[in-house]
Amino acid sequence: MKLKAIIVEDEETSREILKNYLKKYCPNVEVLGEAANVEEALVLIRNQALDLVFLDVEMPYGNAFDLLDRVGDINFETVFVTAYNHYAIDALNAHASYYLMKPVSIDELIKAVDYVTEVKTKENALQDQVLVPKTNGINGKITIPQQDGFEVLNTADILYCKADDNYTEIFLENNRKKLVSKTLKYFEDALIDSSFVRVHKSYLVNINEVTKYVKGKGGSVVLSNGKEIMVSASKKSNLLSYFK
The missing domain is CATH 2.40.50.1020 (LytTr DNA-binding domain)
Incomplete structure (x- = not known):
């Protein structure tokens, strides 16, 4: 399935690298926009129906966690992209789908996109349906x-x-x-x-x-x-x- 995404990253070079990687190795990702800070990201998020946000942690005038707090309830998946591994626990607590270290590994990027694709496909398949467990009854x-x-x-x-x-x-x-x-x-x-x-x-x-x-x-x-x-x-x- 196609994933509508944005890239939130203050470094223009990093944005270009990630965008080129996605275009070449993850063709199901459509990048709808880019943001260099929290305020720009908020505008994109509030005006787009997104499936995925690639999110740098450190940005001018706030960080990734500030952004997610201001967004509130969200329907998109988040992939954190950062040069700092000490944010891993915070990213998990912020319900990140994946955590990528800079410089971004192509293999890890593909894994991240594949995971989000799998989640969104399953969510869409179950949308507006009655949830029926595949295994009914527990006799133990x-x-x-x-x-x-x-x-x-x-x-x-x-x-x-x-x-x-x-x-x-x-x-x-x-x-x-x-x-x-x-x-x-x-x-x-x-x-x-x-x-x-x-x-x-x-x-x-x-x-x-x-x-x-x-x-x-x-x-x-x-x-x-x-x-x-x-x-x-x-x-x-x-x-x-x-x-x-």
């Missing part, structure tokens, strides 16, 4: 350790799991909750054959309890109990693949 059980032994839970009763340092909070039907001295990764592995998917570094959700997917800044899912959980950009494609 899981044990959780307790001081005096263990408790057996029906996996179908689990709505979602939330990381709490080296503990995991398990949220069940009827507003029940369990705190277990195991990491979220432990439960991700334990439930690998069930309909559970990691949507965020802190959340593991039961696909059969997802009632709505919300596009926007990173995206989110709404569960059957009304709980809305943010979806990391890096987890979005995997989540959407669970629906038909």
Whole structure:
């Protein structure tokens, strides 16, 4: 699919290099405009229906995070392009789909564009459709350790799991909750054959309890109990693949 994009970068040479790379190696990306600072970028974003923004971190009169805060809710994916690797965690927290280091690697650029293409294709395919999990029903059980032994839970009763340092909070039907001295990764592995998917570094959700997917800044899912959980950009494609 075609991706409508803009490049936000204060260095003209860097903009030209990225634009030429995209034209040669990522022909499905249509660059609609360029911006050298936050104010110019805001004008482009507010006047274009965009799929993708290539975003430098350091710019005059503000940075990438200032820009995203001012934009608010967004429907485009973000690929950060920067010479500074210490922004990686901040970029992930800002729901970046990909993080490219300067000088930009052509292979990494292609991977970034391929990932965004995959996400947007899946989002468009599911637009205005009822979300139907590919795997319905969970006929399993899981044990959780307790001081005096263990408790057996029906996996179908689990709505979602939330990381709490080296503990995991398990949220069940009827507003029940369990705190277990195991990491979220432990439960991700334990439930690998069930309909559970990691949507965020802190959340593991039961696909059969997802009632709505919300596009926007990173995206989110709404569960059957009304709980809305943010979806990391890096987890979005995997989540959407669970629906038909």
